[in-house]
Amino acid sequence: MSELGAVFARCRDEDRAALVAYLPAGYPTQHDSELAVTTLAESGADIIEVGVPYTDPLMDGPVIQDAADTALRAGFRFAGLFRCVEAARAAGAVPVVMSYWNPVLRYGPDRFAAHLSAAGGSGLITPDLIPDEAAVWTSAARTHGVDPIFLVAPSSTDERLAMTTAACGGFVYAASTMGVTGARTAVGGGARVLVDRTRAVSDLPVCVGLGVSTGDQAAEVAAFADGVIVGSALVAALRDDSTREGLRALTEELAQGVRRR
Amino acid sequence: MSTHAETAAAMVAGRFGDFGGRYVPEALVAALDELDRARLDALTDPAFQAELQELQRTYTGRPNPLTEAPRFAAHAGGARIFLKREDLNHTGSHKINNALGQGLLTRRMGKTRVIAETGAGQHGVATATVAALLGLECVVYMGKVDTERQALNVARMRLLGAEVVAVDHGSATLKDAINEAMRDWVTNVEHTHYLLGTVTGPHPFPSMVRDFHSVIGAEAHDQLLALTGRLPDIVCACVGGGSNAIGIFHRFVDEPSVRLVGLEAGGEGVDTGRHAARFATGVPGVLHGAATFVLQDEDGQTLESHSVSAGLDYPSVGPEHAYLNASGRAEYHPVTDAEAMDAFALLCRTEGIIPAIESAHALAGALRLGREAGPGTHILVNLSGRGDKDMDTAAHWFGLLDAQGAPRE
Numbered sequence: 086m087s088e089l090g091a092v093f094a095r096c097r098d099e100d101r102a103a104l105v106a107y108l109p110a111g112y113p114t115q116h117d118s119e120l121a122v123t124t125l126a127e128s129g130a131d132i133i134e135v136g137v138p139y140t141d142p143l144m145d146g147p148v149i150q151d152a153a154d155t156a157l158r159a160g161f162r163f164a165g166l167f168r169c170v171e172a173a174r175a176a177g178a179v180p181v182v183m184s185y186w187n188p189v190l191r192y193g194p195d196r197f198a199a200h201l202s203a204a205g206g207s208g209l210i211t212p213d214l215i216p217d218e219a220a221v222w223t224s225a226a227r228t229h230g231v232d233p234i235f236l237v238a239p240s241s242t243d244e245r246l247a248m249t250t251a252a253c254g255g256f257v258y259a260a261s262t263m264g265v266t267g268a269r270t271a272v273g274g275g276a277r278v279l280v281d282r283t284r285a286v287s288d289l290p291v292c293v294g295l296g297v298s299t300g301d302q303a304a305e306v307a308a309f310a311d312g313v314i315v316g317s318a319l320v321a322a323l324r325d326d327s328t329r330e331g332l333r334a335l336t337e338e339l340a341q342g343v344r345r346r
Numbered sequence: 347m348s349t350h351a352e353t354a355a356a357m358v359a360g361r362f363g364d365f366g367g368r369y370v371p372e373a374l375v376a377a378l379d380e381l382d383r384a385r386l387d388a389l390t391d392p393a394f395q396a397e398l399q400e401l402q403r404t405y406t407g408r409p410n411p412l413t414e415a416p417r418f419a420a421h422a423g424g425a426r427i428f429l430k431r432e433d434l435n436h437t438g439s440h441k442i443n444n445a446l447g448q449g450l451l452t453r454r455m456g457k458t459r460v461i462a463e464t465g466a467g468q469h470g471v472a473t474a475t476v477a478a479l480l481g482l483e484c485v486v487y488m489g490k491v492d493t494e495r496q497a498l499n500v501a502r503m504r505l506l507g508a509e510v511v512a513v514d515h516g517s518a519t520l521k522d523a524i525n526e527a528m529r530d531w532v533t534n535v536e537h538t539h540y541l542l543g544t545v546t547g548p549h550p551f552p553s554m555v556r557d558f559h560s561v562i563g564a565e566a567h568d569q570l571l572a573l574t575g576r577l578p579d580i581v582c583a584c585v586g587g588g589s590n591a592i593g594i595f596h597r598f599v600d601e602p603s604v605r606l607v608g609l610e611a612g613g614e615g616v617d618t619g620r621h622a623a624r625f626a627t628g629v630p631g632v633l634h635g636a637a638t639f640v641l642q643d644e645d646g647q648t649l650e651s652h653s654v655s656a657g658l659d660y661p662s663v664g665p666e667h668a669y670l671n672a673s674g675r676a677e678y679h680p681v682t683d684a685e686a687m688d689a690f691a692l693l694c695r696t697e698g699i700i701p702a703i704e705s706a707h708a709l710a711g712a713l714r715l716g717r718e719a720g721p722g723t724h725i726l727v728n729l730s731g732r733g734d735k736d737m738d739t740a741a742h743w744f745g746l747l748d749a750q751g752a753p754r755e
């Protein structure tokens with residue numbers, strides 16, 4: 086079983102969902118981002134999704150776009166990504182990376198997989214790489230023991246759900262609403278339908294993302310998903326309180342939420 | 347609208363050799379598949395083709411003329427230069443060819459809303475025009491910087507009933523407008539079509555947009571043969587995303603005697619870092635859904651481009667051009683702002699035609715190529731648009747206005 090698989094097995098034993106917490110590397114500065122992922126791990130995040138700030142984040146809403154801009158202006162470089170992964174690992178969480186494809190392509194998919202693995206990263210989530218285009222990546226990932234994590238969406242056909250989940254390792258990322266990242270007041274009934282359709286074709290754990298921002302929403306999603314992914318709300322909490330106390334409080338609330346299924 | 351130039355291998359899953367493809371969120375795949383089916387059906391549907399051709403004739407004003415430019419060509423080493431007059435189309439550029447085609451496809455798919463990105467504003471105006479004609483809701487995304495330098499085109503779009511959204515993220519130019527349009531599309535894809543304005547983006551956009559523009563080269567081919575009795579030696583066009591260039595190249599790709607030359611924006615010079623010379627300095631990568639040449643740094647972050655012409659100010663280029671470049675079938679050269687503006691002025695004075703600054707890059711290329719190739723060379727130039735939108739830029743460039751914007755004595 087992959088290391089990610091072990092996280093979900095442990096959560097199943099504890100009768101709860103996993104908390105998957107996203108923050109961009111280098112935000113608001115490189116040093117602060119390493120402290121922030123440490124805070125996530127200390128406050129109950131099981132899996133930490135370290136984002137690669139990118140100039141053209143077309144799956145992201147305003148909160149994460151602004152964070153990426155800030156990180157890039159502060160001088161984010163690729164080496165900083167791996168330091169965040171190491172920090173998350175050192176603090177006891179299982180790190181994965183989320184990156185648009187071009188930065189990984191430019192770094193070199195094989196080199197990226199090797200360096201991610203060496204830093205303690207377990208997987209890569211690729212919001213703009215579909216398995217149809219991912220032959221080079223999945224083989225590099227396999228070579229270095231990194232799980233390729235692809236997204237499924239409400240508009241995915243059953244054939245594509247089967248094809249996409251077959252290409253995934255670790256877990257499946259269910260993008261529950263049609264749209265970009267950002268906190269929403271309602272998580273949307275489509276999430277449960279998508280999780281059920283995904284389970285019908287795959288045994289992998291299914292994590293739900295896009296829109297969760299509160300402990301109550303986390304509990305709602307934890308009732309039917311294996312993991313709850315939270316991004317924009319955590320970025321906003323870090324943005325609004327540089328002491329990271331707000332980040333800590335929200336992460337703890339979410340961690341309680343995934344235990345209240 | 348043939349696709350005869352594509353080898354089967356080059357077209358696997360919407361690829362042009364190593365380029366093209368679909369680098370998109372999974373959420374968009376179903377819409378891209380639907381679009382691909384709709385455009386392939388339409389290609390072979392006589393009723394669709396008849397409606398499109400009728401609109402091209404009675405609304406766009408096709409076929410537009412081929413104009414020989416002898417007084418301009420006198421500066422081109424004895425070459426003969428022929429201008430394909432896309433500037434005479436309704437709305438003032440080639441962009442209407444694609445906007446009409448995709449507008450009709452939108453209706454065919456039962457969608458009621460179109461969104462578009464625009465840089466110079468020409469594609470936004472063409473889309474707003476077609477939306478008004480077909481009764482579609484229309485939202486145009488435009489970088490904030492571009493809304494300021496192309497304020498008149500913003501007013502035109504609003505007059506035509508479109509909502510114009512100024513995008514203030516990233517570099518606040520065309521690439522950011524495309525990002526924002528993609529975000530809108532993924533959110534509203536059920537009833538919205540993304541009317542992308544050039545031959546980039548995920549499959550099927552590069553092929554579909556090319557097919558809607560291939561009328562340019564098809565007409566020019568027949569007009570040239572009627573006029574000169576032979577094929578041109580060189581076909582040249584400016585290359586932003588690459589739609590006007592692919593539109594005029596397509597008919598000639600299988601004519602090996604014809605040299606195909608794309609002119610990209612060299613800005614202040616390719617060694618200054620302030621340019622949009624993707625082939626001269628870019629690296630293969632992925633941007634906006636396609637594998638192609640991209641201006642990027644060592645971390646794969648997109649670099650900002652620069653050009654005096656907003657329509658060429660884009661850090662990436664259509665994947666079929668990347669393929670034609672790699673295969674050697676076409677060649678791509680930079681033209682600086684200064685060279686383009688010289689050619690702009692020369693065409694105004696020698697032929698009484700004010701070109702778009704984008705098109706002036708192709709004209710500068712023709713002057714250079716004519717001098718290199720020598721007397722008797724026949725050069726076909728795509729005059730992709732007219733210069734009305736560029737009056738402000740040109741007036742400042744040539745010092746025709748004082749600091750208050752009033753005419754200088």
Ligand SMILES: Cc1ncc(COP(=O)(O)O)c(C=O)c1O
Binds near residue numbers: 586705
């Ligand atoms: C007149 C004109 N020519 C050329 C272009 C560049 O686009 P493309 O390379 O897709 O033809 C534009 C874009 O705005 C334009 O307005």
